[in-house]
Structures are given as structure tokens and as C-alpha cells.
Amino acid sequence: MVDDANLIAGCLDRDPGAVRQLVDRYQQLVYTVAMRVLRDPMDAEESAQDSFIKALDKLHTFDGRGRFSTWLFSIAHRTAISKLRSRKRTGSLDELADTSAEPMESPTTPDERREQLDRALAALPPEDASILSLFYLEERSVAEIVTITGLTASNVKVKLHRGRHKLLTALKDHLNDELWTMRHED
């Protein structure tokens, strides 16, 4: 597999093959960031496209000191947030109560658990949901999330703490705690 440095060099030369490989490699990550923030497949797709275009335009500014994915995440996150702001649509924690109020069966399949997680995340403010996703899915450190989001470390920690608490509250009612605890505990 071609490493990131070679792909970047190819992209700087405007090699279509390298661009395609780069997009293929990171499209799920970029699209997931966009979906967490925008929660709309059409908007997320547009945001993902814009993120890659911006990344290609600014690729010469990537100094290679940090991880390329962190740099790309930063562009994807900020593009999605910017799009969200322009859309003037903000998430509200109030939605959490509405979601939780709906009677639901305890999910047993991975798809159902995924749906539950998506619904719980959708009830959080978009930026909090994105930060939680970076922390738990991407396993990014607080320092990396600071780089990606441009927020302060204390702000990231507050958002993580608050989001985590809300998420656990929302999920506890619906997830079969024992099932996935037993499955994933040491």
C-alpha cells in the first residue's frame, strides 16, 4: 500500500490516480465527521467533497510534521461546522428528551445498536457529537482534538465530559448493558 507521503506527493503533481487513492483512503473518515456534524446525507456528501477540494488546494501547506489524517480531519471538521453555521441549523440537547421518550426495544443486533448510537448522538449538539466520535471512534487524544477543532483543551474536555454523560444517560435505557459489557470487557 502506498504511504501517505507518496500519495501527497502524487496529489501535489495533480496525479488523478493519487487523488483517487487519497479520497478512497479517507472518504469514510471525512464523511463520518461531516455526518456527525450535519446529520444529513446530502449535506454531508457536499461537505466531504468540499473538504477534499480544500485539502487538495492547501496540500502544499501541509508540513508533514503531524499526522496527515489529523490535518485532514481539521479541514473536514471546520468545513462541516462552517456549513452548519451557514445553514443556521443547530442541534439542541432538548432533542435528547424527545428521543429518549420514544418507546424502543432493547437493541440486540449491531445494526440496532448503531442506530441507537446515531440517535443518541443526533440529540447532542453537532460539535459535541463530532468530538465524541473523534475521541471514541478515532481514539484521538484531547491534544489532537484541539488541533482538529481549534477549540481550547479545557473546552474540549468540557464538551467530552458533557457529551459522554448525556450519551450514557441516553444509551443506558436502550442498550442491553450486560450484553455488550460482557462482550467487550476483558
Added chain:
Amino acid sequence: MDDAARRLKEDRQLRALFQEAGYHQAPAGLADAVLAKSQVRSRKEAPLLPKICWWTGGSFVVFLLLAWLSQGQASTTSLVPAPVLEFLGSPWTTAALAVAVLLGALDLFLARRSGAVLPG
């Protein structure tokens, strides 16, 4: 179970849940769309005259200048025969050269403004 242990356990559970849920499936054709957009953005009008023409033209002008200067010092050591210099010095030739330089400069200016990379 103390707070730290409980928190650790909850973090592990959340991480497991996120990992199990994984990524959102990106729509098919995202790479094609990005390629199409980036190609549209990078397809700029290149100047009609490549760099090599400017270098050749510039060298020719310098040569003419040197020839003209050498003619002024001693006609016998002139680099270019006198009839040729006479022809080049005529108003028609001067005007044609001036127009060529002007159009070339306009071409270059328009290409620079569109961000095209000079060929050659």
C-alpha cells in the same frame, strides 16, 4: 467500584460501541466527484505563447540592441548587415514588434490572472 474504575469501564463500553458502529458509509462516486471538481478548478487557460517563446523573443531583442549599439560605434564591426538594421528600424517593423509584445504581454497577464501554469 470507585469513580475512576467506573469511568474507565464506561469509557471502554463507549469505545466498544463506537468501534462496533464504525463509520458512515461514504456515498459511491465521492472520489469521482472530487476528481471532477478538482480538474475543473485546475483546468485554466494556458497562455498562447509558452515560456520558450519569451526567452527566444527576449534574446532576439537583446541581440538587436547589441547590434544597434555596435553599429553606433563602428559600422564595419556591426553584427547585423546595414540593410537588415534599416528594415528592422523602419516604423512598420517597430510598430509590428510593439503590437506583438503588447499582445504577448496581454496573453501572459490573462494566463497569470487565471492561475495557469506556463507551459514549456
